[in-house]
Amino acid sequence: xxxxxxxxxxxxxxxxxxxxxxxxxxxxxxxxxxxxxxxxxxxxxxxxxxxxxxxxxxxxxxxxxxxxxxxxxxxxxxxxxxxxxxxxxxxxxxxxxxxxxxxxxxxxxxxxxxxxxxxxxxxxxxxxxxxxxxxxxxxxxxxxxxxxxxxxxxxxxxxxxxxxxxxxxxxxxxxxxxxxxxxxxxxxxxxxxxxxxxxxxxxxxxxxxxxxxxxxxxxxxxxxxxxxxxxxxxxxxxxxxxxxxxxxxxxxxxxxxxxxxxxxxxxxxxxxxxxxxxxxxxxxxxxxxxxxxxxxxxxxxxxxxxxxxxxxxxxxxxxxxxxxxxxxxxxxxxxxxxxxxxxxxxxxxxxxxxxxxxxxxxxxxxxxxxxxxxxxxxxxxxxxxxxxxxxxxxxxxxxxxxxxxxxxxxxxxxxxxxxxxxxxxxxxxxxxxxxxxxxxxxxxxxxxxxxxxxxxxxxxxxxxxxxxxxxxxxxxxxxxxxxxxxxxxxxxxxxxxxxxxxxxxxxxxxxxxxxxxxxxxxxxxxxxxxxxxxxxxxxxxxxxxxxxxxxxxxxxxxxxxxxxxxxxxxxxx
RNA sequence: UGGGGAGUCGACAAGUGGUAAGUCAGCGGUCUUUGGAACCGCCAAUCGCAGGUUCGAAUCCUGCCUCCCCAGCCA
Numbered sequence: 001x002x003x004x005x006x007x008x009x010x011x012x013x014x015x016x017x018x019x020x021x022x023x024x025x026x027x028x029x030x031x032x033x034x035x036x037x038x039x040x041x042x043x044x045x046x047x048x049x050x051x052x053x054x055x056x057x058x059x060x061x062x063x064x065x066x067x068x069x070x071x072x073x074x075x076x077x078x079x080x081x082x083x084x085x086x087x088x089x090x091x092x093x094x095x096x097x098x099x100x101x102x103x104x105x106x107x108x109x110x111x112x113x114x115x116x117x118x119x120x121x122x123x124x125x126x127x128x129x130x131x132x133x134x135x136x137x138x139x140x141x142x143x144x145x146x147x148x149x150x151x152x153x154x155x156x157x158x159x160x161x162x163x164x165x166x167x168x169x170x171x172x173x174x175x176x177x178x179x180x181x182x183x184x185x186x187x188x189x190x191x192x193x194x195x196x197x198x199x200x201x202x203x204x205x206x207x208x209x210x211x212x213x214x215x216x217x218x219x220x221x222x223x224x225x226x227x228x229x230x231x232x233x234x235x236x237x238x239x240x241x242x243x244x245x246x247x248x249x250x251x252x253x254x255x256x257x258x259x260x261x262x263x264x265x266x267x268x269x270x271x272x273x274x275x276x277x278x279x280x281x282x283x284x285x286x287x288x289x290x291x292x293x294x295x296x297x298x299x300x301x302x303x304x305x306x307x308x309x310x311x312x313x314x315x316x317x318x319x320x321x322x323x324x325x326x327x328x329x330x331x332x333x334x335x336x337x338x339x340x341x342x343x344x345x346x347x348x349x350x351x352x353x354x355x356x357x358x359x360x361x362x363x364x365x366x367x368x369x370x371x372x373x374x375x376x377x378x379x380x381x382x383x384x385x386x387x388x389x390x391x392x393x394x395x396x397x398x399x400x401x402x403x404x405x406x407x408x409x410x411x412x413x414x415x416x417x418x419x420x421x422x423x424x425x426x427x428x429x430x431x432x433x434x435x436x437x438x439x440x441x442x443x444x445x446x447x448x449x450x451x452x453x454x455x456x457x458x459x460x461x462x463x464x465x466x467x468x469x470x471x472x473x474x475x476x477x478x479x480x481x482x483x484x485x486x487x488x489x490x491x492x493x494x495x496x497x498x499x500x501x502x503x504x505x506x507x508x509x510x511x512x513x514x515x516x517x518x519x520x521x522x523x524x525x526x527x528x529x530x531x532x533x534x535x536x537x538x539x540x541x542x543x544x545x546x547x548x549x550x551x552x553x554x555x556x557x558x559x560x561x562x563x564x565x566x567x568x569x570x571x572x573x
Numbered sequence: 574u575g576g577g578g579a580g581u582c583g584a585c586a587a588g589u590g591g592u593a594a595g596u597c598a599g600c601g602g603u604c605u606u607u608g609g610a611a612c613c614g615c616c617a618a619u620c621g622c623a624g625g626u627u628c629g630a631a632u633c634c635u636g637c638c639u640c641c642c643c644a645g646c647c648a
Contacts, residue, residue: 015587015594043648078647135646142644146575149644180646190576192644201646220648244577244643266578268641273584279648321596323586325579328641332584335597345610380610411608420606454606465606534607561608 017324019058019265023066023235032234032260036068039233040094040101041108041224043075044086044208046279047294047301048093050315050336051270057319058267059237060099071231072101076109077223079207087208089294093302098312108218108227109209115218115226116170118256119181119199123162127255128199129155130165131182138180141187142195148188149195155184169202172215176202183222185251193248197221221245225252225262233262239269240326270322271330274484275300276491281500290504291485297552298485298508308482309529309539309554314343333484337555344529344537344554349377349384352422352467353517353532353551355479357396359471362427364446365393370473373423373453389518391424394471396516398534401466402443404432408568411463413443420465422533426451467533474516477549479538481510515551522546529554 016024027034038059042052063070072094076082094101108115122128131154133141143149157165166181168174181200189195199222204215225248228236236249243266253261269277276282277300285291285299295303305315318339322331352375371391378384397413406414413419418428425447433442450457454465485491487505494502517532524530524540532538536556544550 015589017586021589041648045648075648081647138646139644144575144644148575177646182646192576195644198646203646217646219646224648240578241642242648246577268579321585323596325586327579327586329585332597335585338597341609350607350609376606379605379607409608422606424606462606464608467607531607531609534609536609557607557609559608564608 018326019235019237019267019324020062020065022263022265023062026234027066035232035234036063036066037071037232037234038063038068038237039071039073039228039231041073041075041227042090043078043081044083044090045078045081046086046283047089047299047303049277049279049282049299049301050272050275050305050318051277051300052093053097053302053315054270054319054322055237055239056094056097056099057316058324062235062237068234069104070099070101071104071106071233073106073227073231074108075220075224075227076107076207076209077218077220079203079205079217082208084208089303093306096306096312097302097315104231106227106231107209108223109207111223111227111230112210112214112218114230115223116216118226119218119222120163120166122183122199122255123166123181124159125255126159126184128162128181128183129157130162130169131155131180131196131198132178133180135177138198142192143187145192151187152182152196155196166200169200170214170216172204174202176204178202183248183251183255185248191244191247193221193245194251197248221248222252225249226256228262229253229258232260236262236264238264238266240266240328241269242266266326267324268326268328271328272300272336273330273333273489274486274491275333276486276500285485288501290501297480297482306527307539307542307552309344309527309537309552310340311343311347311529314340317343330490340537340555341558344531346380347378348529348531348537350375350379350533351518351521351530352389352469353477353479353515353521353535353538354396354398354467354469354474355481355512355515355532355535356399357469357514357516358399358402358440359442360395360397360427360468361442361444362393362395362447363430363444367393369393370470375423387520389423389520390470390473391421392470392472395421395468396471396474397421397443397466397468399440401464402429402440404440407565409564412466413445413464417464418462420451420454420462421447421468422465423454424452424468425449425454426456426462467535469516469518471516473519475519475522475549476513477515477517477521477551479512479515479551479553480541481512481553483508483510517549517551521549524549524551531557 040059060070131152180198182196185194187195200216203217246264249264295307297308318336372388374386375389376386402413427445427447429445431444435441485508486503488503491500491503526542528540537554538551541550541552
C-alpha cells in the first residue's frame with residue numbers, strides 16, 4: 001500500500017506581480033548593491049484618491065518588503081496648478097493610510113538649482129538648445145503621428161549663444177512663452193516624445209514654495225528623471241501612459257552620463273465601476289458644487305472615503321487584492337465595499353438605531369418601568385464585551401420591520417406573527433393604530449415576560465429578530481444615507497452631447513433627520529464606526545456633536561431579504 | 574497609414590512547455606438572538622482568432638483581429 005504524501009502548502013499560493021519579479025531579479029543580480037528605493041511622487045494639484053492609494057500601497061509596500069525606503073516627493077514643477085492646500089492634504093492622507101516617509105519628504109522644487117546646472121551641462125554638451133518658436137509653431141514643426149517633424153530653425157545655435165540665452169531666460173529677460181529650452185534628440189523619431197521635447201519653459205508665476213525666485217520651470221520628463229536620480233531611486237513606478245516617455249526618462253540620465261540609474265516600470269492605473277478617478281473631473285464636481293467638497297463622503301478621494309467611514313485597513317486590503325498588471329481593467333466597486341464590510345464586521349461595535357421609526361406600545365408592560373438588557377457588542381469577538389440597553393413600555397422599531405399584509409416569506413412583525421426584540425423579549429402584535437390618512441402611527445403589542453433576554457423557556461422559536469430603541473431613552477440623530485455617486489457602471493458612458501454629470505445618481509445622498517439611536521451613541525467621536533444592527537456600517541461625521549448627532553452610512557449590510565423580495569414580486573417596486 | 578502597450582470565467586488575477594489557482598460578483602444550502610457573519614456546495618474560461626513547432630502549448634514561432642496610450646511650453 002502506498003503512502004499518501006503529506007500535502008505541503010506553498011508559502012505563496014498566488015504568484016508575485018511582475019514588478020516584484022523584476023525587483024527579485026535585481027536583488028539576485030545585486031543591482032544597486034541590493035538597495036531598493038522607491039518614491040511616491042504626487043503633483044500637489046488635487047486631492048489623493050483611491051487610484052493613488054494603489055500607487056502608495058505599491059511604493060511603500062515594496063520598499064518595506066525589501067527593507068528599502070520610499071520617499072514622498074511633491075512633483076511641483078507647474079506653479080500655475082499647484083497649491084499648499086494640496087501638499088497638506090496629501091501628507092495627511094498618506095499618513096492616514098498608514099505609511100511613513102520618515103524624514104524623506106522632498107519637493108522637485110528643492111532641486112531647481114541642481115536641475116538648472118544639469119541643463120547648462122546639456123547645453124555645453126550640445127544636447128539642448130534654446131528655441132524661439134512659439135507654442136503654435138512648435139506644434140507645426142512637430143509633425144504628426146505618421147509624419148516626421150522638421151528641425152527648428154534655432155536647433156543649430158552655438159553653445160555660447162544657447163548658454164547666454166538660457167541664462168537670460170533665467171534672469172527674466174523674456175516674456176512667458178517666448179522661448180524654451182529643448183532637448184536635441186530627433187525630430188523624425190517615431191516616438192513623438194523624442195522630437196526635441198521642451199525641458200524648460202518660461203512662467204512668470206509665483207510658486208507655492210519658491211515664490212518668485214524662478215521664472216523658469218522644468219518640464220515633468222526632465223525633472224522627474226533627474227529627481228529620481230538625485231534621490232537615488234532604484235525603481236521608479238508609474239502608470240501606463242508614461243510608457244512612451246521612458247525613452248526620454250532614460251535619455252535624460254544618459255545624456256548627463258549619470259551612474260547607477262533608476263529604472264522606470266509602468267503598471268495599469270486603477271479604474272473602478274460607478275466611479276470617476278480623473279482629477280480634472282473630480283475638481284469639476286467640487287468647484288461645480290455637485291458635491292460638498294473634496295471630502296464629500298461620495299467622493300473617491302482618500303478624504304472622502306475617510307469621511308464615508310472607510311478604514312485604512314480596508315483600503316490597504318483592497319489594494320492588495322486588486323493585483324497589479326499591465327492590462328487596462330475596471331475593478332468592481334463591490335470588491336471595495338466587500339473589503340470594508342470584512343474589516344468592519346471584525347471590528348465595529350454593534351449598536352441599535354432606528355432609521356424610520358414607528359412607535360410600539362407594550363400594553364401589558366408596566367407604565368414607568370425601565371429594564372436594562374445586556375447587549376453583545378460584537379458577536380465576532382467576545383473580548384468586545386457587552387453593554388446595557390434601556391427598555392421600556394414605549395419603543396420604536398423600523399417601519400420596514402412591520403407589514404400589515406406580509407408578503408410571502410416575510411418573517412418580521414405582522415398580525416399574529418411573533419418576533420424577538422433583540423436582547424429583550426418576544427412580542428406579538430395585537431392592534432394597529434392609524435391616523436386619518438391611513439398611516440400607521442402605533443403598533444400595540446404584548447410581550448411575554450417569560451422570554452426575558454429573548455429566549456422562550458418552552459423552546460418555541462421565532463422567525464425573526466428585530467432591532468428597537470426605547471422611545472424615551474433613545475436619542476435623535478441625523479443619518480446621511482450615501483449611495484454611489486453615479487448610477488452608471490461607467491460614468492463616462494453618456495449619450496451624444498451629454499457629459500458625465502448626466503450620470504450623477506440623484507439618490508446618492510438621502511438625509512434622514514428622524515432617526516433614533518440608543519443612548520450610548522451620545523459619546524460617539526468623529527470617525528468612530530459602528531454597525532447599526534441589520535442596517536449597515538455607519539460612522540460619526542466630523543460635524544457630529546453630542547447635541548446634534550450625525551452619522552454617515554459607510555456601506556449597507558448585505559441584504560438577502562431585499563433579494564427575496566425582489567424575486568418574489570418579480571422585480572416590481 | 575507611425576510608435577508604444579495589452580488581450581486567461583460576468584469583474585479582478587495566478588500561471589513563465591507537463592495538462593487552467595484564488596478572490597469579488599452571482600446561484601443553492603447549513604447554521605444563526607443581525608434575513609448580518611460564518612460554513613458547505615455550484616457557477617463559469619475550446620486562455621482574442623488562425624496556422625505551425627512539440628509526445629505535450631495559455632506558455633515557443635508566424636500571420637491576423639480587437640482594445641488602450643501618444644501630436645501640452647500638463648503631470
